[in-house]
Amino acid sequence: MEIGQSVVFTIPILGGIPVTTTVVVTWIIMIILTIASLIVTRGWKLVPTGVQNFVETIVDGLNSFTKDALGEYWSSFAPYLGTVALYLILANTIDLFGLTPPTKDLSATSALAIMSIIVVIIASVKARGIKGYAKSFFEPMPINFPMKVLDMFTRPLSLAARLFGNITAAFIIMDLISKVAPIVVPAIFSIYFDLFDGALQMVVFVFLTMLYIEEAVE
Template identity: 50%
Template sequence: MNSEELMHKMQFRGYDINVFGFHIPISDSIIVMWIVMAFLIIVSIIFTRKLRMVPTGKQNVAETIVEFVNNFTKGSLGHHWRPFAPYFGTLLLFLLFANIISIFNIIPTGKGIAEFTGLSFLEHLPEIAPPTKDLNVAGALAVMSIVLVLFAGIKYKGPKAWLKSFLEPLPIMLPFKIMEYFVRPLSLTLRLFGNILAAFTIMELIYFAEPFLLPGVFSIYFDLFDGGLQAYIFVFLTLLYVGEAIE
């Protein structure tokens, strides 16, 4: 694999959808996000049908996830946790599945693999890449998080007290407090984007070096563990920012 092939794999392809004469560009990252969202919606519907007072089977799984999210949110936000739990639960599940979706590439595809195996159809199979390796996706999620921080601070402190907090403990802190609202989303963006992109790049190099045995072993860390860890860190840091804003 030369550097050009690797760069091509790291980039998202674009598609044009013609709607009433208008060409709407759709990138691979958007398509993968639609897949993840559709999966979460379908699973949510399945797991929340016919709920009973005494949980069994799939209801146990659903309640375990909800309880984990509630406790996780409550631990950071205290008695203000309830309005925020649905958002953080959704964000955690979306990031978790979006980050680990490249586990489905454990059967590598592409021209090199097709030539190596003699199976020409592998060249035409699409490669599923995590949408969070797209800087735009990571940035959009970070902006959503910082907007939530702003909303929480204004709602629970009140506009006047929230503005006053920029001058605490000393008025000289004003420029630094303002800078936080730009530095924090930038930090969230680069941390998520950088880690997922690095893991994806390493896995591509592993696929090239040994396409059958090594990917399955290393994918446990780079796809599953690292993807889950980055989802947790992103949500945890956002929780800390919200907790700081409302206290």
């Protein structure tokens, strides 16, 4: 059982840049999403049918949910939330295909969390302006300033740690089950730990990010 990320190869520049399994699997996910988007959106018609109808239903559902939460600002953030959702659903469940989930690496989940908090900051500046955003650190009382600054660090930390912890725990449990139980048993538990839990962690991450954006634009 391997918890850490191994180096797949090293780029021979700047003294050698190690490329880990996290980076390689992330590249694979990017390629899958790019090819899938090109195939799915090819030959779309004005009146949707088949796959187009299915995809548009999902997109409309996400847009509607985001619009209800973020109001007039929804269109600026729905694409980001949808992209993160697609990445996470693949990253969290790719263990089913024998690849190491990149979200089992704290550096990957930290990068996602930092990206989300940057988006939250952009949302706040867009809604309040730079002066309004700076003023929000002192509301409702100036004494809240230290807590507001601390909150900027605890939010990405909680997002990263929650996603990393749950995916790593599921990976360890599945590895232990596969070593001590018959073949059929791991397959049954995989439905929960690889599929359900992976999808659940995606929903939690995206929902919390949306909640932080909603708070920022209020």
